[in-house]
Amino acid sequence: MSDADSTQTSTSAPAAGESRSYDVIVIGAGAVGENVADRTAQAGLKTLVIESELVGGECSYWACMPSKALLRSGAVLAAARRVGGAKEAVTGQLDVAAVLRRRTEMTHDWNDSSQVDWLDSAGIELLRGHARLSGIREVTVDTAEGTVVVTATHAVVLSTGSSALLPDIDGLADVNPWTSRDATSVTHLPDSLAVIGGGVVAVEMAAAYRSLGVDVTLLVRSSLLRDQEPFAGELVGAALTEAGITVLTGASPTAARRIETGQVALVLADGRSVVADEVLVATGRIPRTQDLGVDTVGLTPGDWVSVDDTLLVQGDSPALAGDWLYATGDLNHRALLTHQGKYQARAAGDVIAARAAGHTVDDAPWGTHVATADHAAVPQVTFTDPEVASVGLTAAAAEKAGFRIRVLDYDLANVAGASIQADGYTGQVRAIVDLDREVLIGVTFVGAAVGELLHAATIAVVGEVPLNRLWHAVPSYPTLSEVWLRLLETYGRPTGGSSQTD
Numbered sequence: 398m399s400d401a402d403s404t405q406t407s408t409s410a411p412a413a414g415e416s417r418s419y420d421v422i423v424i425g426a427g428a429v430g431e432n433v434a435d436r437t438a439q440a441g442l443k444t445l446v447i448e449s450e451l452v453g454g455e456c457s458y459w460a461c462m463p464s465k466a467l468l469r470s471g472a473v474l475a476a477a478r479r480v481g482g483a484k485e486a487v488t489g490q491l492d493v494a495a496v497l498r499r500r501t502e503m504t505h506d507w508n509d510s511s512q513v514d515w516l517d518s519a520g521i522e523l524l525r526g527h528a529r530l531s532g533i534r535e536v537t538v539d540t541a542e543g544t545v546v547v548t549a550t551h552a553v554v555l556s557t558g559s560s561a562l563l564p565d566i567d568g569l570a571d572v573n574p575w576t577s578r579d580a581t582s583v584t585h586l587p588d589s590l591a592v593i594g595g596g597v598v599a600v601e602m603a604a605a606y607r608s609l610g611v612d613v614t615l616l617v618r619s620s621l622l623r624d625q626e627p628f629a630g631e632l633v634g635a636a637l638t639e640a641g642i643t644v645l646t647g648a649s650p651t652a653a654r655r656i657e658t659g660q661v662a663l664v665l666a667d668g669r670s671v672v673a674d675e676v677l678v679a680t681g682r683i684p685r686t687q688d689l690g691v692d693t694v695g696l697t698p699g700d701w702v703s704v705d706d707t708l709l710v711q712g713d714s715p716a717l718a719g720d721w722l723y724a725t726g727d728l729n730h731r732a733l734l735t736h737q738g739k740y741q742a743r744a745a746g747d748v749i750a751a752r753a754a755g756h757t758v759d760d761a762p763w764g765t766h767v768a769t770a771d772h773a774a775v776p777q778v779t780f781t782d783p784e785v786a787s788v789g790l791t792a793a794a795a796e797k798a799g800f801r802i803r804v805l806d807y808d809l810a811n812v813a814g815a816s817i818q819a820d821g822y823t824g825q826v827r828a829i830v831d832l833d834r835e836v837l838i839g840v841t842f843v844g845a846a847v848g849e850l851l852h853a854a855t856i857a858v859v860g861e862v863p864l865n866r867l868w869h870a871v872p873s874y875p876t877l878s879e880v881w882l883r884l885l886e887t888y889g890r891p892t893g894g895s896s897q898t899d
């Protein structure tokens with residue numbers, strides 16, 4: 398990989414030894430930090446972003462974009478193979494080199510010049526270097542040329558994201574395990590890959606590597622996609638197995654060693670062992686606060702940063718007084734997703750501008766300056782085949798939260814659109830009704846191409862659209878969206894203008 402242009406920086410950025418003041422300083426130019434800076438710059442605030450690696454962050458170069466690029470070609474091929482007439486035409490295998498090339502194009506060959514150009518065009522200054530808080534409203538940056546100290550009149554925003562968590566497994570660090578960064582930037586495929594974890598990274602990367610012809614073993618400690626409705630993990634697990642992946646459940650690796658062949662041998666707690674060319678660790682994330690100077694304002698290095706709904710950092714330290722320190726994106730651990738971090742960024746950028754101008758802050762639930770959806774309506778698509786698309790609460794989470802609910806289940810294969818979509822379509826949908834308000838508080842779709850169904854559900858949940866109104870949202874025939882009608886029929890059609898509760 399190349400980051401040849403990663404030294405490009407704004408001509409107006411402060412020089413080593415110089416100290417300069419800004420209205421707003423954003424540490425971390427990932428998707429989230431960039432969006433905070435965009436909002437504050439648009440509000441006329443002089444904004445600096447500081448980035449130690451590539452402008453665009455994890456999502457552009459080592460996460461969302463390359464991982465989806467690695468998955469897409471295999472998914473398209475599989476989709477064609479499920480449609481009579483097309484399947485007869487598809488007789489070859491994936492062109493692995495072409496898939497990797499497309500992935501590399503998607504990451505701009507790990508070159509961030511186009512993103513830097515965008516910052517310039519948006520009037521945002523960029524400083525390249527490692528930033529640390531060094532006191533109230535003050536940031537010290539190690540740049541290639543030396544140390545720069547910058548201060549912020551109105552706000553400092555921490556948007557430094559997260560990195561892969563390495564579990565405490567004997568010998569694991571010594572075998573140089575892959576993280577998602579290695580898996581998404583791969584240039585030479587291993588013959589075999591063991592994946593530790595059962596979350597989104599694990600299932601997506603297992604699926605992608607299998608589609609590229611790699612022999613994959615998935616080591617799952619409990620269940621697959623445990624935060625989703627149980628049928629999601631079951632259907633994805635069955636499909637991964639069908640694709641030729643060895644899925645080992647109840648698998649807790651306790652030791653890892655490189656053996657004479659150069660491969661990694663993993664020993665499991667129950668005595669089983671797995672040997673593979675490489676091991677990918679996909680066991681969650683840790684916050685990038687270890688070397689961020691957060692101790693200078695009374696926070697603990699290595700901890701996630703807790704925020705309120707306006708993204709203001711919370712804590713007991715007097716250093717946090719004055720509404721000046723914010724944290725957005727992965728770092729605040731509210732929802733580790735690009736779109737949700739960017740949503741927080743819009744709220745944070747606008748509230749910083751409002752506070753700077755002395756305007757009223759609109760911080761009531763669902764107001765302009767709060768990230769209410771983080772609690773009620775986080776959409777997520779897992780790009781396996783079948784896809785999992787969900788928003789809001791699962792049945793278990795809704796019950797735990799004390800809602801009086803009714804669960805609506807429907808077999809997605811039964812709608813006409815599914816039979817058009819694929820021969821032998823498999824899928825399942827669940828909607829959770831809050832019986833007290835007769836609105837949806839959670840929806841989960843599993844099936845091919847369901848990712849594009851999700852936004853309708855997100856609107857229904859966020860808009861708290863009454864079920865009796867949803868009857869007037871007529872799905873086109875014959876599309877997968879017809880499942881909305883089936884869910885409503887499962888609940889029961891209102892009679893005489895009043896809604897029926899059961």
Ligand SMILES: Cc1cc2nc3c(=O)[nH]c(=O)nc-3n(C[C@H](O)[C@H](O)[C@H](O)COP(=O)(O)OP(=O)(O)OC[C@H]3O[C@@H](n4cnc5c(N)ncnc54)[C@H](O)[C@@H]3O)c2cc1C
Binds near residue numbers: 447528559726727728
């Ligand atoms: C394999 C994988 C696939 C994913 N796929 C999806 C997906 O399909 N959809 C989705 O919504 N989410 C996905 N995610 C999650 C998504 O990548 C993150 O939620 C998102 O990148 C978080 O953005 P962020 O800006 O908060 O952090 P980051 O993107 O991590 O950006 C933080 C930036 O801060 C910089 N930085 C850190 N410390 C410092 C410092 N001290 N000084 C200066 N700069 C610093 C970093 O270099 C980085 O550029 C995926 C994650 C992984 C691991």
Ligand SMILES: NC(=O)c1ccc[n+]([C@@H]2O[C@H](COP(=O)([O-])OP(=O)(O)OC[C@H]3O[C@@H](n4cnc5c(N)ncnc54)[C@H](O)[C@@H]3O)[C@@H](O)[C@H]2O)c1
Binds near residue numbers: 649650733
């Ligand atoms: N399509 C998407 O939206 C997408 C794709 C990838 C990642 N992401 C985001 O990235 C974040 C990180 O994903 P992730 O999959 O790394 O984390 P995760 O928290 O989703 O899953 C971690 C998995 O690792 C397992 N695990 C943890 N410690 C273990 C150990 N010691 N031994 C064995 N197994 C262990 C857990 O049981 C769990 O199955 C997620 O929160 C997700 O939101 C999103």
